[in-house]
Amino acid sequence: MLKMFIKSIVLLYLGSILLYSQNNTDIDAALKTINDLRENSGLYLLETNDELNNIANIRSKELAINFSHTRPNNTRYDELLYLNRIRVFSSDENIAYRFKNAETVISYWLNSDQYRINILSEKFTHVGISHYSINGEDFWVAIFVQLRR
Helix, strand or coil: CHHHHHHHHHHHHHHHHHHEECCHHHHHHHHHHHHHHHHHCCCCCCECCHHHHHHHHHHHHHHCCCCCCECCCCCECCHHHHHCCCCEEEEEEEEEECCCCHHHHHHHHHCCHHHHHHHCCCCCCEEEEEEEEECCEEEEEEEEEEECC
Protein backbone atom coordinates (compact mmCIF):
# COMPACT_ATOMS: atom_id res chain seq x y z
CA MET A 1 0.00 0.00 0.00
CA LEU A 2 2.81 2.43 0.93
CA LYS A 3 4.69 1.61 -2.29
CA MET A 4 1.58 2.36 -4.32
CA PHE A 5 1.13 5.69 -2.51
CA ILE A 6 4.77 6.66 -3.14
CA LYS A 7 4.48 5.63 -6.79
CA SER A 8 1.35 7.82 -7.14
CA ILE A 9 3.15 10.82 -5.62
CA VAL A 10 6.11 10.35 -7.96
CA LEU A 11 3.82 10.09 -11.00
CA LEU A 12 1.92 13.23 -9.97
CA TYR A 13 5.20 15.11 -9.52
CA LEU A 14 6.57 13.99 -12.90
CA GLY A 15 3.26 14.83 -14.55
CA SER A 16 3.31 18.33 -13.10
CA ILE A 17 6.82 18.86 -14.45
CA LEU A 18 5.66 17.90 -17.93
CA LEU A 19 2.58 20.15 -17.76
CA TYR A 20 4.48 23.18 -16.46
CA SER A 21 6.67 25.38 -18.57
CA GLN A 22 8.36 28.72 -18.36
CA ASN A 23 9.82 30.19 -21.49
CA ASN A 24 12.72 32.58 -20.93
CA THR A 25 12.30 33.84 -24.51
CA ASP A 26 8.88 35.19 -23.45
CA ILE A 27 10.44 36.92 -20.44
CA ASP A 28 13.19 38.47 -22.56
CA ALA A 29 10.62 39.62 -25.14
CA ALA A 30 8.43 41.20 -22.44
CA LEU A 31 11.40 43.05 -20.92
CA LYS A 32 12.53 44.25 -24.34
CA THR A 33 9.03 45.48 -25.22
CA ILE A 34 8.68 47.29 -21.90
CA ASN A 35 12.08 48.92 -22.29
CA ASP A 36 11.39 49.87 -25.92
CA LEU A 37 8.19 51.62 -24.76
CA ARG A 38 10.09 53.37 -21.97
CA GLU A 39 12.88 54.47 -24.31
CA ASN A 40 10.36 55.83 -26.83
CA SER A 41 8.81 57.83 -23.97
CA GLY A 42 12.19 59.30 -22.97
CA LEU A 43 12.48 57.15 -19.83
CA TYR A 44 15.47 55.17 -18.64
CA LEU A 45 15.44 51.41 -19.16
CA LEU A 46 14.38 49.09 -16.35
CA GLU A 47 16.95 46.66 -15.07
CA THR A 48 16.24 43.14 -13.89
CA ASN A 49 18.04 40.71 -11.64
CA ASP A 50 17.77 37.09 -10.54
CA GLU A 51 16.25 37.96 -7.15
CA LEU A 52 13.35 39.88 -8.68
CA ASN A 53 12.81 37.26 -11.36
CA ASN A 54 12.73 34.54 -8.68
CA ILE A 55 10.08 36.48 -6.76
CA ALA A 56 8.11 36.95 -9.98
CA ASN A 57 8.37 33.17 -10.56
CA ILE A 58 6.87 32.52 -7.13
CA ARG A 59 4.08 35.02 -7.80
CA SER A 60 3.22 33.60 -11.24
CA LYS A 61 2.80 30.15 -9.69
CA GLU A 62 0.68 31.63 -6.90
CA LEU A 63 -1.58 33.23 -9.50
CA ALA A 64 -2.53 29.73 -10.66
CA ILE A 65 -3.87 29.14 -7.13
CA ASN A 66 -5.38 32.57 -6.46
CA PHE A 67 -5.52 35.05 -9.33
CA SER A 68 -5.20 38.19 -7.25
CA HIS A 69 -2.70 40.73 -5.99
CA THR A 70 -3.31 39.02 -2.64
CA ARG A 71 -1.21 35.92 -2.17
CA PRO A 72 -2.76 32.52 -1.32
CA ASN A 73 -1.71 33.10 2.33
CA ASN A 74 -3.76 36.38 2.36
CA THR A 75 -0.73 38.68 2.39
CA ARG A 76 0.19 41.28 -0.21
CA TYR A 77 2.46 40.43 -3.13
CA ASP A 78 5.20 42.69 -1.75
CA GLU A 79 5.63 40.48 1.32
CA LEU A 80 7.95 38.42 -0.90
CA LEU A 81 10.21 41.44 -1.33
CA TYR A 82 10.49 41.89 2.43
CA LEU A 83 10.95 38.18 3.11
CA ASN A 84 13.83 38.12 0.63
CA ARG A 85 15.34 41.29 2.11
CA ILE A 86 14.93 43.31 -1.05
CA ARG A 87 14.80 46.90 0.13
CA VAL A 88 12.49 49.07 -1.93
CA PHE A 89 11.12 52.59 -1.77
CA SER A 90 8.05 51.54 -3.76
CA SER A 91 6.69 48.65 -5.78
CA ASP A 92 3.69 47.58 -7.81
CA GLU A 93 2.58 44.48 -9.64
CA ASN A 94 1.02 43.80 -13.04
CA ILE A 95 -0.76 40.46 -13.43
CA ALA A 96 -2.46 38.77 -16.36
CA TYR A 97 -4.14 35.49 -17.22
CA ARG A 98 -4.65 33.60 -20.50
CA PHE A 99 -2.14 35.50 -22.66
CA LYS A 100 0.12 33.16 -24.61
CA ASN A 101 2.98 35.51 -25.47
CA ALA A 102 4.73 38.73 -24.46
CA GLU A 103 3.20 40.82 -27.23
CA THR A 104 -0.39 40.12 -26.17
CA VAL A 105 0.21 40.51 -22.43
CA ILE A 106 2.02 43.83 -22.87
CA SER A 107 -0.81 45.03 -25.11
CA TYR A 108 -3.30 44.10 -22.38
CA TRP A 109 -1.26 45.90 -19.72
CA LEU A 110 -1.00 49.02 -21.88
CA ASN A 111 -4.81 49.08 -22.22
CA SER A 112 -5.18 49.16 -18.42
CA ASP A 113 -4.69 52.61 -16.90
CA GLN A 114 -2.95 51.35 -13.73
CA TYR A 115 -0.79 48.77 -15.46
CA ARG A 116 0.29 51.29 -18.13
CA ILE A 117 1.26 53.71 -15.34
CA ASN A 118 3.49 51.00 -13.84
CA ILE A 119 5.20 50.31 -17.18
CA LEU A 120 5.84 54.00 -17.84
CA SER A 121 6.50 55.21 -14.29
CA GLU A 122 9.61 57.30 -13.74
CA LYS A 123 9.93 56.04 -10.17
CA PHE A 124 10.61 52.37 -10.94
CA THR A 125 14.19 51.25 -11.59
CA HIS A 126 13.89 47.46 -11.83
CA VAL A 127 11.40 44.78 -12.86
CA GLY A 128 11.02 41.06 -12.31
CA ILE A 129 8.95 39.22 -14.93
CA SER A 130 7.57 35.70 -15.08
CA HIS A 131 5.31 33.67 -17.37
CA TYR A 132 3.98 30.44 -15.87
CA SER A 133 2.03 27.98 -17.99
CA ILE A 134 0.31 24.95 -16.49
CA ASN A 135 -2.33 22.68 -18.00
CA GLY A 136 -2.70 25.06 -20.93
CA GLU A 137 -3.33 28.09 -18.70
CA ASP A 138 -0.93 31.05 -18.76
CA PHE A 139 -0.16 33.40 -15.86
CA TRP A 140 2.01 36.51 -16.15
CA VAL A 141 3.43 38.85 -13.56
CA ALA A 142 5.70 41.89 -13.66
CA ILE A 143 6.87 43.30 -10.34
CA PHE A 144 8.08 46.87 -10.67
CA VAL A 145 10.31 48.26 -7.91
CA GLN A 146 12.32 51.31 -6.98
CA LEU A 147 15.28 49.78 -5.17
CA ARG A 148 16.96 51.35 -2.18
CA ARG A 149 20.69 51.48 -2.68
